[in-house]
Amino acid sequence: MRLFPTLQNYSRSWLKDDLGAGLIVAILIVPQAIAYAFLAGLPAETGLYAAILPLLFYALIGTSPTLAVGPVAIVSLMTLEALAPLASDQLTLAAYATTLALLVAAFLLLFYVIGLGRWTTFISHSVISAFTSAAAIVIVLNQIKHLSGLSIGRDGPFYQPLLSLIQQSHQIVLPALILGLIILLFLLIWPRITRGSLAKTGPLFAVAGGILVVTVGQINIDTVGDIPSGLPQFQLPQLLLHHWQQLEWQQLLPSAAIIALIGYLESLSVASAMALQTRSRIEPNRELLALGLANAAAALTQAYPVAGGFGRSMVNLAAGARTQLAAVVTAVVVALVCLFFSDWFTQLPNTVLGAIIIAAVLPLIKWRDGLHAWRYQKSDGLIWLITFSAVLISNAETGIFIGISLSLLLYLKRTSEPHIAEVGRYQDSDHFRNIQRHEVTTSPEILLIRVDENLYFANSQFLQDYINQRISQSPQVRHVILIGSAINHIDFDGYETLQRMLTQLRQKQILLHLAEFKGPVMDQLQASDLLSKLAPGQVFFTASDALRQLGGK
Structure with a gap:
């Protein structure tokens, strides 16, 4: 096993860049880690713990020099x-979260063993x-x-927070709302009026400003509260230690599998995008191993599942990171x-964390992807809309499962009705084109069929x-004449269909011929008795040869 692959042939001249980038990302990740733990319903320290050991484990194994792993x-x-x-309650949630991280790690390592890195194309971009x-x-x-400072439960439809906001509008905590909206506006404007790494430091200033407002102004709004100092203890998830005979952890298995898959796809897409800029090489399957170990580290340090983050990774790249030493x-x-x-963060207002989360995820809402998919191919647009x-x-x-299932069903539908063209010779060349699209020469006694x-x-x-x-x-x-230039594989049902066609055509005094079949497909057919039964039908190297020898022009 190659450890620290991104540190191979390390140059001392890179050290300054890695140190600077690592410090800048740390400044960004601290408020984000607290905010994302807040989003997950977990104590603030779990987000910070998720940004320590998991980063080190990915740096040890990962193949992307600039991917920033964490919450x-x-x-x-x-x-x-x-x-x-x-x-x-948060404490019980935290106990389940570490178990979830361990299960996510187990699925990622299972995906690594079976080589899932080569199968990710089965999930479409839509x-x-x-x-x-x-x-x-x-x-x-959810923010x-x-x-607003309102008490809104997690039950109900996705639009429940909006309904609750309308129904409880008289109970809105105005200081929280005003502060949150000001911070949100600041976070949206800040990247537009600044450049470079400074543009990404908005959350840090938002945190500092929020703490200052609450401390100096003595505003009575909800804050993060006490955050235990010190590093996390190394231990197995408490749920596995004390309740392993019960079914609680087994209920997490479906969610763990989906989180593992989505976390991997998000990380791989970010790493691949940056690899084009850094001219580095990403090993998809090894990324599964690295992310699996990172999530195992999260489980052992009282954190929760982690993945590669787009925003932090791009900041890492823009700040000049050369290797995973920046993550260290x-x-x-x-x-x-x-x-x-x-x-320092005990007086951090919850409304500020909500604003940070909203500003971070707004760029993820991509309506144009759905519109472009619909305009290009309505089936892809339909997949986007139904999944959404x-x-x-x-x-x-459920959404992911429905989206993947629908993609596969539509794929089967498309391939079950393939494009089949009757072709003819184009002018005096050896090229053959669809008779419905081009003026071509055909013979009334010869039918040339190409299946794509x-x-x-x-x-x-x-x-x-x-x-x-x-x-x-x-x-x-x-x-x-069946032209097989676009056929890469024939399964047993396809073979039996060719046998039936051969028999039926022969009963009508029609000969079946094959042309332009690829080597691997011919190897399949030669291993069967189809070619021996084909005679007096023939196998031709090109459709042009077939047409000439059978009396066509």
């Missing part, structure tokens, strides 16, 4: 949704975009209670905050029906 908004929301039905957009809206709505620096600074400066709606109406796990899809159980009957229909329309046909 992130989407995973925090999914953690809340997973834990809310099982517990109500599904991921719709999921993150809907989740971001849910996150924004209404903190901005970040972890050390956060550890120092836990040891000596945690009491399912996440809002139900929950993240693999031949398998879902579409083989469709091909047979198409050929039978064309023959019934052209009784003079004596040869059918």
